[in-house]
Amino acid sequence: MSYIAKPKVAHPQLPKNDLGFTVRDYEGAMSTLCAGCGHDSITSAIIQAAFEQSIPPHRLAKMSGIGCSSKTPAYFASASHGINTVHGRMPAVATGANAANPDLYYVGVSGDGDSLSIGLGQFLHAVRRNLNMVYVLENNGVYGLTKGQFSASADLGSKAKKGETNQQPPIDPVQTLVSLGATFVARSFSGDKEQLVPLIRAALAHRGFAFIDVISPCVTFNDHEGSTKSYTFTRKHAHVAMYADYVAPAKEIRAEYAAGAAMPVTLHDGSRIVLRKADGAYDPTDQAAAFSYLTKATAAGEIPTGLLYLKTGRPDMHELANTPDVPLATMAWEKVCPGSATLGKIQDRFR
Amino acid sequence: MTSSSPGVGLPPTDIRNPDYFHKVVDCQWACPAHTDVPGYIRLIAQGRYTDAYLLNRKSNVFPGILGRVCDRPCEPACRRGRVEEKPVAICRLKRVAADHADESYRDQLPKPATKNGKRVALVGAGPASLTVANDLLPLGYDVTIFEALDVPGGLMRSNIPSFRLPAEVLDREIGDIVGMGAHLRLGHRIESMKALLGEGYDAIFVGTGAPKGKELKLAGRDDDPAHVHIGIAWLESVAFGHIEKIGEKVLIIGVGNTAMDCCRTSLRLGAKDVKVMARKPRQFFKASPWELEDAEEERVEIVINRAPRAFVTEGGRLKGMLFDVMEYEVDARGRITAERVTGEQFYPADDVILAIGQENAFPWIERDLGLEFDKWEVPVVDPATFQSTRPGVFFGGDAAFGPKNIIWSVEHGHQAAISIHRHCQGEDLRDRLPDGQNLQTSKMGMHEWAYSNNYDPAERRLMPHVSLKERFQKLDVEVELGFTAEQAAAEVERCLNCDVQTVFAAKLCIECDACIDICPVDCLTITRNGTEDDLRTRLTAPADNRTQALFVSEALPQTGRVMVKDEDLCVHCGLCAERCPTAAWDMQKFTLHHPHAIDHAPAPAAPRRFGT
Numbered sequence A: 001m002s003y004i005a006k007p008k009v010a011h012p013q014l015p016k017n018d019l020g021f022t023v024r025d026y027e028g029a030m031s032t033l034c035a036g037c038g039h040d041s042i043t044s045a046i047i048q049a050a051f052e053q054s055i056p057p058h059r060l061a062k063m064s065g066i067g068c069s070s071k072t073p074a075y076f077a078s079a080s081h082g083i084n085t086v087h088g089r090m091p092a093v094a095t096g097a098n099a100a101n102p103d104l105y106y107v108g109v110s111g112d113g114d115s116l117s118i119g120l121g122q123f124l125h126a127v128r129r130n131l132n133m134v135y136v137l138e139n140n141g142v143y144g145l146t147k148g149q150f151s152a153s154a155d156l157g158s159k160a161k162k163g164e165t166n167q168q169p170p171i172d173p174v175q176t177l178v179s180l181g182a183t184f185v186a187r188s189f190s191g192d193k194e195q196l197v198p199l200i201r202a203a204l205a206h207r208g209f210a211f212i213d214v215i216s217p218c219v220t221f222n223d224h225e226g227s228t229k230s231y232t233f234t235r236k237h238a239h240v241a242m243y244a245d246y247v248a249p250a251k252e253i254r255a256e257y258a259a260g261a262a263m264p265v266t267l268h269d270g271s272r273i274v275l276r277k278a279d280g281a282y283d284p285t286d287q288a289a290a291f292s293y294l295t296k297a298t299a300a301g302e303i304p305t306g307l308l309y310l311k312t313g314r315p316d317m318h319e320l321a322n323t324p325d326v327p328l329a330t331m332a333w334e335k336v337c338p339g340s341a342t343l344g345k346i347q348d349r350f351r
Numbered sequence B: 001m002t003s004s005s006p007g008v009g010l011p012p013t014d015i016r017n018p019d020y021f022h023k024v025v026d027c028q029w030a031c032p033a034h035t036d037v038p039g040y041i042r043l044i045a046q047g048r049y050t051d052a053y054l055l056n057r058k059s060n061v062f063p064g065i066l067g068r069v070c071d072r073p074c075e076p077a078c079r080r081g082r083v084e085e086k087p088v089a090i091c092r093l094k095r096v097a098a099d100h101a102d103e104s105y106r107d108q109l110p111k112p113a114t115k116n117g118k119r120v121a122l123v124g125a126g127p128a129s130l131t132v133a134n135d136l137l138p139l140g141y142d143v144t145i146f147e148a149l150d151v152p153g154g155l156m157r158s159n160i161p162s163f164r165l166p167a168e169v170l171d172r173e174i175g176d177i178v179g180m181g182a183h184l185r186l187g188h189r190i191e192s193m194k195a196l197l198g199e200g201y202d203a204i205f206v207g208t209g210a211p212k213g214k215e216l217k218l219a220g221r222d223d224d225p226a227h228v229h230i231g232i233a234w235l236e237s238v239a240f241g242h243i244e245k246i247g248e249k250v251l252i253i254g255v256g257n258t259a260m261d262c263c264r265t266s267l268r269l270g271a272k273d274v275k276v277m278a279r280k281p282r283q284f285f286k287a288s289p290w291e292l293e294d295a296e297e298e299r300v301e302i303v304i305n306r307a308p309r310a311f312v313t314e315g316g317r318l319k320g321m322l323f324d325v326m327e328y329e330v331d332a333r334g335r336i337t338a339e340r341v342t343g344e345q346f347y348p349a350d351d352v353i354l355a356i357g358q359e360n361a362f363p364w365i366e367r368d369l370g371l372e373f374d375k376w377e378v379p380v381v382d383p384a385t386f387q388s389t390r391p392g393v394f395f396g397g398d399a400a401f402g403p404k405n406i407i408w409s410v411e412h413g414h415q416a417a418i419s420i421h422r423h424c425q426g427e428d429l430r431d432r433l434p435d436g437q438n439l440q441t442s443k444m445g446m447h448e449w450a451y452s453n454n455y456d457p458a459e460r461r462l463m464p465h466v467s468l469k470e471r472f473q474k475l476d477v478e479v480e481l482g483f484t485a486e487q488a489a490a491e492v493e494r495c496l497n498c499d500v501q502t503v504f505a506a507k508l509c510i511e512c513d514a515c516i517d518i519c520p521v522d523c524l525t526i527t528r529n530g531t532e533d534d535l536r537t538r539l540t541a542p543a544d545n546r547t548q549a550l551f552v553s554e555a556l557p558q559t560g561r562v563m564v565k566d567e568d569l570c571v572h573c574g575l576c577a578e579r580c581p582t583a584a585w586d587m588q589k590f591t592l593h594h595p596h597a598i599d600h601a602p603a604p605a606a607p608r609r610f611g612t
């Protein structure tokens, strides 16, 4: 908490994006999180990515649950839509919002407690229906907001601030999602914006459920010795398995990529993600290879990062359900509500 | 993870060198006397006008005078002018301190000490000599000031018009110095340096200014000399009541600050149509923008691209002047690459005033005294000690290196006083105390600082002026009214407190990026080290202002990268320190110790310090 808000004064030569906005136009209210919280860094990465993607702020819809992480949508893109839902229930509300208006960029921000403890069921079903959204999981291994209890992502043997050891195995959201066949699965670290910003840009461009697990140290309850989600531990063990560079639609792919080791994947809007393997990695479009790599690397104590699994071309929720691809609010009233006679006919089909 | 090879790069910035943080305080660095600007502005904000006055006086000696007429190199330097359009009204805030200081400030002036038996002669009673007197009297020196005119003050009295600088202000601040026990010999022109040397003074200081106005030798110059005036001599005659009238149509030749005083003075002596004739376009004018503004507000016309060719007289009476109409080619960097005469034009005039510059003149210094002059007849003076080639004879102010301004004269005076003191004590002049610094945390609580850290978006306050009608009624109606209490209260909040420095402790940083994310002006970056050219391309925001330093930390513990701060636009909001979980950033108040003669004196004359 600070007593003053971030002043509006800005660097006079800040670059502008295609819409004529500077990065400052994507900011939100002043954060009330603890100074140094990883979540604030992720907020700043989201701001940077939305700016670089030239997304009109009013076309963003910010979705969240409950937790320190879930508070953060208030701290970016003030000029956008948003809802702070019930603990662990953001995926359901996001599904409803998306069903009604597929035209917005949905950015969900959740915590490890919100998504992996109370909200695990909701979360995995949103993955199954390939809901078209970016889902950022700000993973600190604890329930920050309720003062630091172990969450479902706490590692075996990880120590709490007061010394007790976590006895239950963690739910690894990345492995879980690869095993489910999610279409975009990434991991990054709040302290590495060079990696995180392009990942968020790619996630925004991806059609379908784009998931980024971001290790985000809780400076207050989980940044001590013995923690496996601290700044020091993460820096020591994070290991880039797959580099992902985002290439905007009109841009040429650099020659060095074309040479071989890199793998350009074209997204539905014409932008591309260029994947580059780190030493001995796997084909990130091969689900079995990815799963095997991730389980082995994780067992060996590494924290694999990067765009770890990518599947383009799978139908999203709207395509699966054959629902209209325009916002309901823009459709003629008779179409949205065709009247009781039509309802009767539909009901007859199920008699 | 970002790669973190230590590799080649800049060494960590040495913040123990006082120059580093001093440069961050742009105004203080630009001020020749290094006045603690943010310090006195905070005192004004607290209503402590007397303390603000004394803090000013310690460096610039004449806060009331300078608060009105200083050349204010601090303002173009002010950081506020880089983050938005207009700098803080530093100069006029100085006047606020002077206007509101309590008379009791006199009790806190340095007291003359018991005499030390050393006698010093100062030639001329301008700001340079007066500063020397101010610094030496408290050390026990017996100081005699010789002044040719009947009043002290130098050009401040004889040339700066009273509608800009009232006589009472001069009287008060000069009186404070003379009142410390100087012997002031008015109407006493020194005619021979040799004779003066013969009087057995332990040291002599020459503060005689640059008294010679430049001539314009053109056809017809001497045909009607009564109507062609040399600017500085004419202003002096006006100041002392020898000239009380001028013709209706006046041409001023030259467009420096003297020209501005000449045109505005003409309007007060009856001129109706005053034109300032400039040889070049506006961007090449020497006059300060605010002096131009003030003249134009009084409806003086400034005519550009007119080069004087001849004075035109008829029957021995001046009729006007003939000018070449000029055209210039200017390159991308704003320099003139070619000039052409495209025609000629006649401008009628009853009087012409030449305001094209001043020169030094030392007809009274014999050339066989071991006191060297260069080929331009300027004395050879050491720029650090202000000593001439004859030990014991010192120069300062306009007499030393040609015409500058009051605040430079003051700083010359301070430095010369140190030299005179060391000379009289038989010490090495070059062995001077270096500048020093003190850093003290401003932290008062979790998110509380000992200064007003929030950025106030208020715009610069406008100085209220006396109406045009009123101001022309008498020569000495002061045009500027001074800030009102409300204006002063708003203006002080525009100061960014650049002396409250961001001090970084690399070993505490956990590289969480909180400071980088919060910084409103994107000053901060954590990156791998590199050369300055390379680093400047890799910072969070463009860092093209090379006059402003980059701070580079030691290698950070976790990744070996470095914290880099571009000092250019920091608004000293303290948010980096507020958002840092480990207090790796702290906001620390920087106090410069810029030594004066008193600091070179042995105890008990302890250095004067005024807290902020």
Ligand SMILES: Cc1cc2nc3c(=O)[nH]c(=O)nc-3n(C[C@H](O)[C@H](O)[C@H](O)COP(=O)(O)OP(=O)(O)OC[C@H]3O[C@@H](n4cnc5c(N)ncnc54)[C@H](O)[C@@H]3O)c2cc1C
Pocket: B069, B070, B071, B123, B124, B125, B126, B127, B128, B129, B146, B147, B148, B149, B152, B153, B154, B155, B156, B159, B160, B188, B189, B190, B191, B207, B208, B209, B210, B211, B232, B235, B257, B258, B261, B364, B396, B397, B398, B399, B403, B404, B405, B406, B407, B409
């Ligand atoms: C028209 C005009 C306007 C100016 N406006 C400003 C302004 O707004 N702000 C600013 O900062 N500066 C201004 N200046 C410049 C400023 O006045 C000078 O730079 C400053 O006064 C120089 O101080 P000094 O002590 O070196 O000498 P001076 O002020 O020139 O004083 C020298 C004194 O020595 C005396 N003297 C000379 N020879 C002898 C001798 N042989 N024996 C005894 N006495 C002698 C002279 O009579 C004079 O009183 C202006 C100058 C002019 C001409």
Ligand SMILES: Cc1ncc(C[n+]2csc(CCOP(=O)(O)OP(=O)(O)O)c2C)c(N)n1
Pocket: A066, A067, A068, A069, A070, A087, A110, A111, A112, A113, A114, A115, A118, A138, A140, A142, A143, A144, A145, A146, A151
């Ligand atoms: C239904 C319900 N159960 C419990 C809570 C209490 N609660 C609030 S936040 C939170 C955990 C948040 O943890 P996480 O999602 O990891 O967020 P963090 O604060 O760590 O970012 C809990 C259990 C609640 N608000 N609602």
Ligand code: SF4
Pocket: A032, A033, A034, A036, A037, A038, A039, A068, A069, A140, A144, A145, A217, A218, A219, A220, A221
């Ligand atoms: S408690 Fe932890 S997660 Fe919550 S704001 Fe503080 S540091 Fe961040």
Ligand code: SF4
Pocket: B502, B518, B519, B520, B521, B522, B523, B524, B569, B570, B571, B572, B573, B574, B575, B576, B577
């Ligand atoms: S004080 Fe810190 S946060 Fe504020 S402008 Fe300066 S560097 Fe940025």
Ligand code: SF4
Pocket: A036, B508, B509, B510, B511, B512, B513, B514, B515, B516, B576, B579, B580, B581, B582, B583, B584, B585
């Ligand atoms: S906020 Fe503090 S700990 Fe975090 S990066 Fe900045 S200086 Fe380092």
Ligand SMILES: [Mg+2]
Pocket: A067, A111, A112, A113, A138, A139, A140, A141, A142, A143, A144, A151
């Ligand atoms: Mg959590």
